[in-house]
Amino acid sequence: MSAPDTPAGSGLAHLLDLGRPIGDLRPWAAVEVGAAAWVAITERIAAGEADLLALWGEPGVVRLALFDTATRRPAVVRLSCPEGRYPSVGALHPPAIRPERAIRELVGLEPVGLPDGRPWLDHGRWGVRTPLGTPEASSDAGEPYAFLTAEGEGLHQIPVGPVHAGIIEPGHFRFTANGETVVRLEERLGYVHRGLEGLMTGAPIAHAATLAGRASGDSTVACGLAFARAVEAAAGTEPPPRAVWLRALMAELERLANHLGDVGAICNDAAFALMHAHTGALRERVLRASATAFGHRLMMDRVVPGGVVADLGAEGAAAIRALVGTVRAALPALVRLYDGTPSLQDRTAGTGRATAALVARFACGGPVGRASGRAFDARRDLAYPPYGSLAFTVLVLTAGDVDARVRVRIAEIEASLALVDEILAALPEGALLAPVERPATGEGIAVAEAFRGDVLAWVRLAGDGTVARCHLRDASWFQWPVLEAAIEGNIVADFPLLNKSFNCSYAGHDL
Secondary structure, three states: OOOOOOOOOOOHHHHHHHOEEOOOEEOOEEEEEOHHHHHHHHHHHHOOOEEEEEEEEEOOEEEEEEEEOOOOEEEEEEEEOOOOEEEOOOOOOHHHHHHHHHHHHHOOOEEEOOOOOOOOOOOOOOOEEOOOOOOEEOOOOOOOOOOOOOOOOOEEEEEEOOOOOOOOOOOEEEEEEEOOEEEEEEEEOOOOOOOHHHHHOOOEHHHHHHHHOOOOHHHHHHHHHHHHHHHHHHHOOOOOHHHHHHHHHHHHHHHHHHHHHHHHHHHHHOOOHHHHHHHHHHHHHHHHHHHHHHOOOOOOOOEEOOEEOOOOOHHHHHHHHHHHHHHHHHHHHHHHHHHOOHHHHHHHOOOOOOOHHHHHHHOOOHHHHHOOOOOOOHHHHOOOOOHHHOOOOOOOOOOOOHHHHHHHHHHHHHHHHHHHHHHHHHOOOOOOEOOOOOOOEEEEEEEEEOOOOEEEEEEEEEOOOEEEEEEEEOHHHHOHHHHHHHOOOOEHHHHHHHHHHHOOOOHHHHO
16 A cells, blocks of 8 residues: 655655555546655655645545656655555645645544644534544534734724625735734635535536636636546546647637736726726727637636637637737737836735745746746646647746736737637637546546646546546646745735735635
């Protein structure tokens, strides 16, 4: 069952080689290890030799997915926990703390040495404990959450949320401030928990795919793509070439819509509504072109295991080409407007710096990571079809402030426009859907690049065509904690601006 115990001084690749290979997970390498090797691997992750991609559990088993920074390869490590306990990853590597808090209350596995034992997703309203493990009745009436304290003369607290103004997902933010300067921010999330993984357990693959596409609605294509590719890997299914290219086209349209919306919303939170009006109009054009091309403004439920369910006709292709021309013509003037407005630059430049060291430690993806020097893009670094055949530039900056996150988004808009052109020019003919086989057993794992960063999906299929287990991980899991650090030393009034420049998902995080 276990790999031999290994000395803490061994390299990460050596530790993985000593694990017992697990043959039923595709396409990544996977090993089962013992507790000592688990700790040694954790030490290597904490030392920066690998990025933590995900951490999840099920009854009696805990898994972590990592990206080896030396070999540039991903892997999954599994540890059996027959006594319901395992050595905490978060004890050595803080990015694992929140996932371990979630594992503890969803599955009931106890991370020994976990530095923070407070509840995370469970607000005491479920009626049961450990619903994905061995459920037991809960009499917890929802005790007040124990926020961390800060001591100092003249400090005061400002509670914000969980209900916010406008159409915004719920989340609570507890500020500790000295005057207007933020000393500490602590988040309380979990209000959008829907029991997504529980709903997927035992669900037919087709129904589970619809749930995956609703993990975070603004990333429905990326979430659906990660889930579909994981199912295909588990089942040994190859989607048709045309479907693969259409998926990329939808993903780039989704990226365009969200980045345009974010650039305008960031400027709007700096009281510059003119930019918001222009980018909002362009975003609407993207959504209308998507509806013309694929029958749905958000392209929800268009990506499915085995391929896609909507083809691109002549009218849709013409609408997308017209869209590209419109956005490409408008973008330079908008960039000049942004650069030429000193009052706007005064709000964005230098505000909300996320340090390169912290971003690297938390393996933040998307604009948050690339604005702070982390040059990771799953389309390139964990390349999946058809991106290995496409040419695109990944802009990386080092300032780590709101301005840098805006500029990364602008560069990604330009890159997506070019990718859409390239995809349309190379789009092959052929079928849209391949049948998903039903293996007796099979696990699959995949990553897709959403506009926020990498989305991961792991799935285990049952032989009857249902999902035995699934785990989805949105990029927001590793970005929300960095937001807490980035606001420190800034004023309270800058939080909406900083928060929007991160634009973390509540639903994608809360599951």
